[in-house]
Amino acid sequence: MTSRLPAAVLWDMDGTLVDTEPYWMAAESPLVESFGGTWTKEQALQMVGLGLEDAARLLQGEGVRMDVTAIVQHLTDEVLGSLARDGVPFRPGARALLRGLKNAGVKTALVTMSMRRMAQTVVDLIDFDAFDVIVAGDDVTRPKPYPDPYLQASELLGVAPREVVAIEDSPNGLRSAVASGAVTLGVPLMVSLTGTGAHALWPTLDGRGVADLADLYTAHRPEGSA
Known part of the structure; x- marks a missing residue:
């Protein structure tokens, strides 16, 4: 054939x-912790492949008191910062x-x-x-x-x-x-x-x-x- x-x-x-998945995970954990929560590797893996709005809702469920749009913008800014510092892997x-x-x-x-x-x-x-x-x-x-x-x-x-x-x-x-x-x-x-x-x-x-x-x-x- x-x-x-x-x-x-x-x-x-x-x-x-x-x-870039490690960049996303590195952005999620401090955000959850800033609202008094904890964020495990297992939880982070559940986010892999999700739409950002769905991911933001999961973070809200862990106590992040921000609206969905603000969470998406924050995570995006953090990952863009990592790309600028460390390059594109x-x-x-x-x-x-x-x-x-x-x-x-x-x-x-x-x-x-x-x-x-x-x-x-x-x-x-x-x-x-x-x-x-x-x-x-x-x-x-x-x-x-x-x-x-x-x-x-x-x-x-x-x-x-x-x-x-x-x-x-x-x-x-x-x-x-x-x-x-x-x-x-x-x-x-x-x-x-x-x-x-x-x-x-x-x-x-x-x-x-x-x-x-x-x-x-x-x-x-x-x-x-x-």
């Missing part, structure tokens, strides 16, 4: 393209695979529940024109695990969801991608992706290339896809 490239590859950001193999896709003429989108200003900051620090489209948390009505973010990205790229590969690191993100009809690839970082419905789980993107994604897409693309 001859492998075919997908029409597009849609990337999650936090934990998939860049390893790209996950192994992610930048090389992204560049390979662009060189092959494959459309790309960044699909993240972080705010657009954070997504744009990360994209601006990539040394090539990496993404055709950004869909951020403040661009969608319903966040992951709803399919809306991936459906919106596909529509903006002018491709059918069944013609794309989505790459994710969280259960919520994978549920969103699966529900959209995309071929889904899980690359776990902090939480297990077993049982999420992903078409494939790779331990890392390091050493993976465009041909590997083409093989994945060809093996799992829905009937009738290009």
